[in-house]
Amino acid sequence: MGLKDVPRRAPCCSVFWRASPRGVVPLSCTGRAAGSPPGRRKTDQFTKNRFPQDPSRQTPAPIDQRTSVMASRPVVNVRSTSGQSSSTIPLPAVFTAPIRNDVVQDIHKNLAKNKRQAYAVSSKAGEQTSAESWGTGRAVARIPRVGGGGTHRSGQAAFGNMCRGGRMFAPTKIWRKWHVKTNLKQRRYAIVSAIAATAVPSLVLARGHRIEKIAEVPLVVADEVESISKTKEAVAILKTLKAHSDVVKVSNSRKTRAGKGKMRGRRYRQRRGPLVIYNEDKGIVRAFRNIPGVELVCVHRLNLLQLAPGGHIGRFCIWTQGAFAQLDELYGTYDKPATLKKDFSLPVSKVSNADITRVINSDEIQSVLRPAGPSRVKRPFTQKKNPLKNRALLFRLNPYAKVLIRNETLKQAKNLKAKAAAEAKKGTKKMVPAGEKFLSTLQAP
Template sequence: MAKKAGTKEATKKVARKAPPPELQPLQVHLYDVQGKIVGTVDLPPVFATDLRTDLIRRAVTAFASNRRQPYGSAPRAGMRHSVRWSGKGQGVSRVPRIRGTMIGAQAPGTVGGRQAHPPVTARIWGKKVNAKERRWARNAALAAIRDPQVVGARGHRFSSKTTVPVVVQDALEEIESVSEAVEFLEAVGVYDDVARAKAGVHVRQGRGKMRGRRFRRPRGPLLVVRDSAKVRQGFGNLPGVEVTTPAGLNAEVLAPGGDPGRLTIFSASALEALRGWAA
């Protein structure tokens, strides 16, 4: 009887999942909103651009510089003293002094005195970048997001089975609730990066926490969709997650802080919008 049972077990057919299709260069898997592989997608030629970290950082620095607000000290700061100057040849240093005392005032280096070279509002903080360099920096940042090693080196956490960038069917753009958004991120294997961003929120050091910048928040996944109206409702409040459109892509969004390799999720139609971009 044992022998017959063994033969029956041997004849049972074990259902096996079909292996995922083999990928060619510049190819990634196409996922559905349940995280299942439904095919492959050829990345646009712009993803074959050479990685130029120097151009990326130059463009990101320009973005940050152009947001700076000019500032300066009050025109008469440090000059509100009634001082006298005794002139030369008195055997004491030639410093303006408060009348009736020997206390130096008003001059740089004295208590309550003016600054030697104070900041002025006329200073131009903005930086210019050539249009071709700015486009090249954006394209180089796009090329970096398809390399799993570069994305991992930036600190992002995702499943080793997930291909980057993550390309999903257009049903992604119909997700409106936060619960559906979390289920989707878990299904495609990138929710660990959201958890990393949430755990990394901390109080900033220095005076910035008194000036509206109290917390530092790590950057998490970037979602690129054709229509972001619905998607923002589901993904907009998740820690570290940003939602944008192909028109909103630039070096700073794709490489925050000038470090290339941000974990990025594309909808299929948003990826197709990049086909016309020159490499």
């Protein structure tokens, strides 16, 4: 089955993420087109190690069967307060947007800085004393010293960050850059990715939410939930929807904070529970606000800090029907831009099929690749040989070096032979015995 047989959908990656055995991972690649010049085909060993062949991939099933029910269904069931399916609603296009975990983490980090409170030490701290240096010649350091007498403090060093009672190095100032301005399009992109991640059960489970008994994700309830105002009724609805186990998890996780924060209004810390997203507040905020871990937000005020606490995507969200229906107007579809946001369209993924193994092994890609060449095993831990000393390596790098070396050897042998012949032709000089006259000059008178 080739790529031509794969049914096409809107350009998004999340449609195929549930089918990946390695989890939901955003992918982007720039593949070679079928009509482009062929490249070198990877070796069989490389393909086997990097893209293991699953028996289920030998004969790929149709895409609709391999994807999850969540990603391929066109509608979502609307649950009543009794937990039964009362109607259906189309799945907004924002849930098929690409999930960019890197964008969510980066934007969350910048947005979380905007609620920081400035802190600094007193500008006078450590310098509220009269001290002057004694200068040189006193056999002490030239640090300023407290004057006066009658106390141990006199003569002690002051002001320096190495001194007792001195100021700190580079005292902190309140005009530090505490807040970070974030691009509006980046914030919207991060929110769209966080919303799309709430519809992937594997990501919601990976974040720690207890949704094993939930009927489906995303979970949509009827608009009559917005009219309740009693917490007792809200807890009953959560139990009916099988979502109360996530609240129990939050209650059991309540622990006393370690450190000084427990003295500063942050005595306890606990997990996050469900996020209830509504369209109109007719009492729903009053009903749910006192349940541990449960947070509420209007669909027109969606916040990345609540959709992805800590920068971790996949929060368990409970949508009301009215809020769920507003998503196409807020974020648009792949056919039309958003109507409630200015100049915003849903982001498009780099690839429409995130099953990269299937793309690489398809007939369209394999037909334009050259056959695999001989495998080469690199030995990185062997000692490097010097070709100037190792003749075998030298001849492998430069085969003509063998001819050069032989010519040089023959030339040297020829020179030696010519030198020997010249010396033989010249002959040896005969030794003449010294005469008596010469010997007499060597003797003392």
